[in-house]
Each structure stands twice: as structure tokens, then as C-alpha cells.
Amino acid sequence: MGFKLFLQESLKGISQEELGKLPSGYQRIGDIVVLHIPKEIRGVEKEIGALVRERLGVKSVFRKGVVSGELRKPSLKRIAGRVNTTIHQENGCRFKIDVTKVMFSRGNSFERGRVIAGDGETVLDMFAGIGYFSIPLAKKTPSCNVVAVEKNPVAVKFLRENLRLNKLENVEVFQGDCRDVEGVKADRILMGYFPGTDAFLPAAFSFLRRQGVIHFHNLYRRGELWRGPLGTLETQALANGYRLERVLAKRIVKPYSPCKVHAVVDVRVKKT
Numbered sequence: 001m002g003f004k005l006f007l008q009e010s011l012k013g014i015s016q017e018e019l020g021k022l023p024s025g026y027q028r029i030g031d032i033v034v035l036h037i038p039k040e041i042r043g044v045e046k047e048i049g050a051l052v053r054e055r056l057g058v059k060s061v062f063r064k065g066v067v068s069g070e071l072r073k074p075s076l077k078r079i080a081g082r083v084n085t086t087i088h089q090e091n092g093c094r095f096k097i098d099v100t101k102v103m104f105s106r107g108n109s110f111e112r113g114r115v116i117a118g119d120g121e122t123v124l125d126m127f128a129g130i131g132y133f134s135i136p137l138a139k140k141t142p143s144c145n146v147v148a149v150e151k152n153p154v155a156v157k158f159l160r161e162n163l164r165l166n167k168l169e170n171v172e173v174f175q176g177d178c179r180d181v182e183g184v185k186a187d188r189i190l191m192g193y194f195p196g197t198d199a200f201l202p203a204a205f206s207f208l209r210r211q212g213v214i215h216f217h218n219l220y221r222r223g224e225l226w227r228g229p230l231g232t233l234e235t236q237a238l239a240n241g242y243r244l245e246r247v248l249a250k251r252i253v254k255p256y257s258p259c260k261v262h263a264v265v266d267v268r269v270k271k272t
């Protein structure tokens, strides 16, 4: 039985209109489930939470909110269960997370597992969070050294814990603003952040060796692909003494809003 049908058949005494608003799917993060619950059915959200918790055998169920601000803080409301913290397994890695304090996007799962480093590379993860990219990358390429930078101290706490959970010793953590990092010269730079990622490109180029790879994420309207990100990268490369040598990959990570998508472009750049 489908998820929505299960809810429709299990919830008693709700109107036809409310039945139509029930969620047709869910996001699972470890043993926590996150649901989109429109305001029209918030009156029965506790019942929905209890049903979903039992059916999926999870510890807690949350109502999805918005992710906002510079530190991409989530606003989730727990509607069933007691726990906020879980361990999520993905791409052969373990991520411990408090879903009320740090964001976790299931939609980025493929992207987190896609990126790979070359042997012996120094990788700078400018927006490391709880280790979304640093951990799978450091695990896949044990010979690389990752410098993981994160501004939010709560995310840094989970990042350090996740490095221990994944038994990784090739990741160095820097807590603070990525623009303030000193003494790092990298072969590969991860810019897993949006919106406004362009503003961090001058810093990214200042951390690059003579040549290297940038993984550049941002939000775009579909009509701006791929002219928008490639134009920005080309202009910023030239302004910072580099040129675009090759576009290695370009992909839509996920739809973000009715008119925008989260896109990533990987480029190889070289000093002019």
C-alpha cells in the first residue's frame, strides 16, 4: 500500500479536503523521518506522526520547516517520538546529526557520494558542515588531505564526532569563516553552499595552487543553465589570475523551488 493511501485509510474523521493534503512521501535520516505537512492538516499532525512512527519503525517524526540564514539552520518541529539526534548511513559513511540544529538534505545524497579526489591531493572544503563532502571524499581517497572549514560551532562538534565515527585521520578541521583560512594551498576546492556562492570565489582562487579543480554550487533558474554559472566562473577566474581550462561536469543536484534548481559545476582552472 502506498504511503498516502496508508495515511488516508488510517486517519479517522478527517475531511475529504484534508485527505487530499496528506503527504505522499517522506525523507528518512537515520531513524528519524521528516514530513511535509501543509498548514491545512496541522490539526492532525500528532496523529500523522504517531502513525508514521509506528509504520516505519523510526524513533521520531518531524514536520519539515525552512532552512535559513548564513548557517543554513533548519526549523523542524517534532510531532512524534523523543529524540532529535540520529546516525544516518549513506555512501558507506556514517553521519551523526541533530536534525533540529544542523541541516541534512537527502536530495544531495548522490552529489555527496559523487565527488572524488586524486591521489595525494589537498582538498579544501570551504563549507564543511558535519562533513557532508569531506567524509565520503576522505574515505574514498585515503591518500588525500582534507581541510574542512565550518563556521557554525554546533556543526563543527558533529563534524569532529563524525570523523571519529568514520575512523578518518586525513581531515583537519578549522572552525571559522572560510575566507579567514591561512596557509592552505589546495588542488581541489569544494564550494557546497548557496545562495550567493559567487561572493566566495575570490577566496577560493586565493587558496588554489597553480592549477586545480573547483566544485561550484549555486541556485539558478533553469533558463540560466549553464550560461549563468559558467559565465561567473569564467569572469571570476580571469579577475583572479586564472583561466577556465575545462568543464569537467555540470549537473542539477535537485529542484529547489518552483523556479530554481540547485546546480553544481566542476571546472579545472589554471593560472594565466
Ligand SMILES: C[S@@+](CC[C@H](N)C(=O)[O-])C[C@H]1O[C@@H](n2cnc3c(N)ncnc32)[C@H](O)[C@@H]1O
Residues within 6 Å of the ligand: 070, 071, 072, 103, 104, 105, 108, 112, 126, 127, 128, 129, 130, 132, 133, 149, 150, 151, 152, 155, 176, 177, 178, 179, 192, 193, 194
Ligand atoms: C549546510 S552546508 C550545505 C549542505 C551540503 N552541501 C549538503 O550536501 O547537504 C553549508 C555549510 O556552510 C556553513 N557556512 C556558511 N557560511 C560559511 C562561511 N563563511 N565559512 C564557513 N562555513 C560557512 C554553514 O554553517 C553550513 O554548515
